[in-house]
Amino acid sequence: xxxxxxxxxxxxxxxxxxxxxxxxxxxxxxxxxxxxxxxxxxxxxxxxxxxxxxxxxxxxxxxxxxxxxxxxxxxxxxxxxxxxxxxxxxxxxxxxxxxxxxxxxxxxxxxxxxxxxxxxxxxxxxxxxxxxxxxxxxxxxxxxxxxxxxxxxxxxxxxxxxxxxxxxxxxxxxxxxxxxxxxxxxxxxxxxxxxxxxxxxxxxxxxxxxxxxxxxxxxxxxxxxxxxxxxxxxxxxxxxxxxxxxxxxxxxxxxxxxxxxxxxxxxxxxxxxxxxxxxxxxxxxxxxxxxxxxxxxxxxxxxxxxxxxxxxxxxxxxxxxxxxxxxxxxxxxxxxxxxxxxxxxxxxxxxxxxxxxxxxxxxxxxxxxxxxxxxxxxxxxxxxxxxxxxxxxxxxxxxxxxxxxxxxxxxxxxxxxxxxxxxxxxxxxxxxxxxxxxxxxxxxxxxxxxxxxxxxxxxxxxxxxxxxxxxxxxxxxxxxxxxxxxxxxxxxxxxxxxxxxxxxxxxxxxxxxxxxx
Amino acid sequence: xxxxxxxxxxxxxxxxxxxxxxxxxxxxxxxxxxxxxxxxxxxxxxxxxxxxxxxxxxxxxxxxxxxxxxxxxxxxxxxxxxxxxxxxxxxxxxxxxxxxxxxxxxxxxxxxxxxxxxxxxxxxxxxxxxxxxxxxxxxxxxxxxxxxxxxxxxxxxxxxxxxxxxxxxxxxxxxxxxxxxxxxxxxxxxxxxxxxxxxxxxxxxxxxxxxxxxxxxxxxxxxxxxxxxxxxxxxxxxxxxxxxxxxxxxxxxxxxxxxxxxxxxxxxxxxxxxxxxxxxxxxxxxxxxxxxxxxxxxxxxxxxxxxxxxx
Numbered sequence: 001x002x003x004x005x006x007x008x009x010x011x012x013x014x015x016x017x018x019x020x021x022x023x024x025x026x027x028x029x030x031x032x033x034x035x036x037x038x039x040x041x042x043x044x045x046x047x048x049x050x051x052x053x054x055x056x057x058x059x060x061x062x063x064x065x066x067x068x069x070x071x072x073x074x075x076x077x078x079x080x081x082x083x084x085x086x087x088x089x090x091x092x093x094x095x096x097x098x099x100x101x102x103x104x105x106x107x108x109x110x111x112x113x114x115x116x117x118x119x120x121x122x123x124x125x126x127x128x129x130x131x132x133x134x135x136x137x138x139x140x141x142x143x144x145x146x147x148x149x150x151x152x153x154x155x156x157x158x159x160x161x162x163x164x165x166x167x168x169x170x171x172x173x174x175x176x177x178x179x180x181x182x183x184x185x186x187x188x189x190x191x192x193x194x195x196x197x198x199x200x201x202x203x204x205x206x207x208x209x210x211x212x213x214x215x216x217x218x219x220x221x222x223x224x225x226x227x228x229x230x231x232x233x234x235x236x237x238x239x240x241x242x243x244x245x246x247x248x249x250x251x252x253x254x255x256x257x258x259x260x261x262x263x264x265x266x267x268x269x270x271x272x273x274x275x276x277x278x279x280x281x282x283x284x285x286x287x288x289x290x291x292x293x294x295x296x297x298x299x300x301x302x303x304x305x306x307x308x309x310x311x312x313x314x315x316x317x318x319x320x321x322x323x324x325x326x327x328x329x330x331x332x333x334x335x336x337x338x339x340x341x342x343x344x345x346x347x348x349x350x351x352x353x354x355x356x357x358x359x360x361x362x363x364x365x366x367x368x369x370x371x372x373x374x375x376x377x378x379x380x381x382x383x384x385x386x387x388x389x390x391x392x393x394x395x396x397x398x399x400x401x402x403x404x405x406x407x408x409x410x411x412x413x414x415x416x417x418x419x420x421x422x423x424x425x426x427x428x429x430x431x432x433x434x435x436x437x438x439x440x441x442x443x444x445x446x447x448x449x450x451x452x453x454x455x456x457x458x459x460x461x462x463x464x465x466x467x468x469x470x471x472x473x474x475x476x477x478x479x480x481x482x483x484x485x486x487x488x489x490x491x492x493x494x495x496x497x498x499x500x501x502x503x504x505x506x507x508x509x510x511x512x513x514x515x516x517x
Numbered sequence: 518x519x520x521x522x523x524x525x526x527x528x529x530x531x532x533x534x535x536x537x538x539x540x541x542x543x544x545x546x547x548x549x550x551x552x553x554x555x556x557x558x559x560x561x562x563x564x565x566x567x568x569x570x571x572x573x574x575x576x577x578x579x580x581x582x583x584x585x586x587x588x589x590x591x592x593x594x595x596x597x598x599x600x601x602x603x604x605x606x607x608x609x610x611x612x613x614x615x616x617x618x619x620x621x622x623x624x625x626x627x628x629x630x631x632x633x634x635x636x637x638x639x640x641x642x643x644x645x646x647x648x649x650x651x652x653x654x655x656x657x658x659x660x661x662x663x664x665x666x667x668x669x670x671x672x673x674x675x676x677x678x679x680x681x682x683x684x685x686x687x688x689x690x691x692x693x694x695x696x697x698x699x700x701x702x703x704x705x706x707x708x709x710x711x712x713x714x715x716x717x718x719x720x721x722x723x724x725x726x727x728x729x730x731x732x733x734x735x736x737x738x739x740x741x742x743x744x745x746x747x748x749x750x751x752x753x754x755x756x757x758x759x760x761x762x763x764x765x766x767x768x769x770x771x772x773x774x775x776x777x778x779x780x781x782x783x784x785x786x787x788x789x790x791x792x793x794x795x796x797x798x799x800x801x802x803x804x805x806x807x808x809x810x811x812x813x814x815x816x817x818x819x820x821x822x823x824x825x826x827x828x
Contacts, residue, residue: 009617009627016621023618024609098605103666105571107622108594276573276590337533344529344576 016109017117021091025124034132042136049143065143069151072137076155079130080162084123085169091122092173104275111271119166171267174274270331322467325418330439333426334362336508343509364426368498371419375412375491382408409483410473416490417467423497430504465489520583522547522674522705523568528577530563530729537563538574539729545707545722547673550700552716552737553709554819555726561709562602564726565676568707569599582673595623598672600663602679602709608652612643615651616666623670637665642691657688664695675699677708693718725819747784749811750791754779755804764797779806 012019045068052064095101104114141148339362425439432438473483525543529536537560545551553561566572568579570590578585584592607615613634620630638644641661646654654662660680667675680696681689697719699706710716716723723740725733733740754761758779765771765783770790774782785791791810798805 009621009630012617013621013624013627016618019621020607020610020614020618023611023614024607099603100605100607102571102599102601102604103619106569106594106597106599107619108591108624109622110591276570337531340531341573341575 015113015117015120017114018121020117021121021124025128030128034128038132038135041133042139045136045140049140063144065140066145068140069137069144069146072133072140073155075133076130076137077158079123079126080158081165083126083129084162085165087122087126088119088166089169089173091118092170101274111275112268115167115170115268115271119163119170123166167267171270174267174270322414322418322470326421326467328367329364329418329422329425332362332364332367333422333429333439334364335429336504338362339430339505340508340512343505343512346509362426364422368419368422368426371415371422375415375419375487378408378411378415379487382412409487410470412487413473413483413490414470416487416494417470420490420494420497421467423494423501427497427501427504430501430508520547521545521580522549522582523551523580523707525564525568525579526577528564528567528579529575530560530567530572531575536729538567538577540577541726541729541731543579543724543731543734545705547705548703549722550706550708550720551722551724552720553707553724553726554711554716555709558728559726560729561726562678563729565599565678565707565709566601569597569601569676570594571599571601595670596673598667598670598675600667600675600677600680602682604663606651606659606663608650610651611648612651612654612658612662613638613647615662616669619666620669625670633669637668640668641665641695655688657684657691660684660688660692661695664692673705675704675706675708677706679709679711681710747786748788748791749774750783750785750794750808751811752781752783752794752798752808753806754781754798755806757803760801761798761803764801764803765794768793768797 049064049068095104141151342362421442425442428435428438428442469486473486521544523543523545525541528538528541528543530538539560541560541564543564553564555561563572567574568581568586570586570593573587578587580586581593582596584596586593607618610618616634616637617630620634625633635644635647638647641664643654643658643661643665646658651659651662660683664677664680667677677696681692684692696706696708700719700721708716708720717737720737722735723733723737724731752761752765756779758777758781761781762773765781766773768790770785770787771794772784774784776782783794785794791808795805795808
């Protein structure tokens, strides 16, 4: 066997799905064409730079090479951040559309290996497009007054985020794949709007600017992600054609990065389910534990700093965490058809509680139990501290020390609100399992529209029904009895929904065929 | 008894408003070629999908090569070759790359993979199309290519869903030869098909499904024997056909078919009757040229099940 073939198979064995895409894209004639384009582009740009520098001062005043680098950077970012994610999403959608998925379903490869193979392999044409313009970019970079090392570091970050966005797009493609074509028309814009107009997204853009409050930089360390900004701005160059915001976009990515890790796990878990395997609940349990630590850690870490810092940081953190939890809930809620096998086993074995923790039990039930435990634990912990049983409480009267009180209330409220919505979403899927798009609507209305509509009346009781309430309680904008009422009201609603959900399950259980009991 | 390579117990699968599998049992020993027949909607494809781990059953257990399909799906998939009834392919890939890809996915040793790809292409008669794009192949070629892909990891068990459907006569003949070869290689094969007469050629076992239930299941010969209502026997004598008829007429458990000449047909229930008929003719000095019992086939049996003559 030829050595070349051996090498090809060695890396292909690690990621066969990527190899499949490359075997199609990297045909000799394409590679030759890319090389030819690269040479021609390079020569043309060099000629352009030479002519421009000789006969004009350049449209930005900093030299044609600088302008070309900027333009090519935008072109590359377009490929990395738009084409890469689009191809990742299309790669899985194509499998379902063309009915080739059955081949993937019946192979022994792991879902993570498939996912990585798809995300890396899907934008194969994009690699050619990037590679073809890289020599020109490099030449212009050297000729420009820009710092090559800073630029390359920023470029590496942009590549990483290109893949991160690809994972996110892949994940959403799986979600969209679960609804009909008509419903996709609704889900896609909601998703895009959700990402673009998510409340803190606006804040982030401001934070990324050089004059952002130092506290945010110290909390979430924006510096590595503003390299493009420093490349183009620290030396007091102007940025042609574009507002400042575009190169600052990577700064926003750090906030999305919190989700991306989970998206990777969730996308992998979703593929696992699509491969008709059991989905492990460990990532979910791990996520919940991580959330508790993160919220607790954030409140503890911020404590002692000034109120403005605390409020801003908490708004950001809780927004991210809430969004993540809502995604978890929607992903893991199950229609009755998928719950039925678990009910069969339950009926056959006559088990009760243990069956909530079976590997084939609906993951969301485990999640509901864990959320309930978290509420009891956090509320109990705080009460014991206030009473001085575990440690001397900082304030005997919670109403006199609203800040401490609010931090604990925020945690309880956090889980009470999400528990309530978790039950609402699961109840809806049991009740009307074909209306998946309603989940997106619930999410959109509950999490974005309602808080947005009622934001002006922050103390209004209506806010207590929205996830924004968690943020308001944490920031101290809601105090005293109103703050206490929030988790209480939401827990009462959650209890009602739990009863309704339970009734539907019991009805389905009783409706199982008798011959299997 | 050989170990069971495919086993199912009380399998149940429901779709909204339809029970696709209803408490279905199945046992296929190693080395058997099992023909799965039944009308559209009987649940054949659902059964194969469940065994292939493509869908999960609502209830019941199933295993392939001793591995539980729900607890150890990866182990099952390593030992299983599955050819679905309807599929599209990655049209931009070449035929050789397509098989190589699945070889990589199934973890075929890198040292043997290129050679195996070549051998499989040869086996399914696609050597000449090695570097052709899949999109350029005919339906029959694509079918054979998927079949080659199904074999790339040398699976112990093959699940083939309607592998002969939609093929032209020539392609069907080629495919049938390939399938016949599998039985001789000792593979355990479960094959569903509507072309019942062709299944008789290479199946050693048969299962007849209807409305999600396995109505009938067992070795073909035994099953045909078991459910045979009567036997149709043809005797040819050298001469004196009318005399032969007269000799056979009084025998018990024997009913002559109307006719004249040297070829005589009669029906009976017991094998002993056939022997008695032969003895009577020979004792009378008639020279028997041939005596044969017409075999029933899966098609007969299937129609009996369909007509609810067998339950």
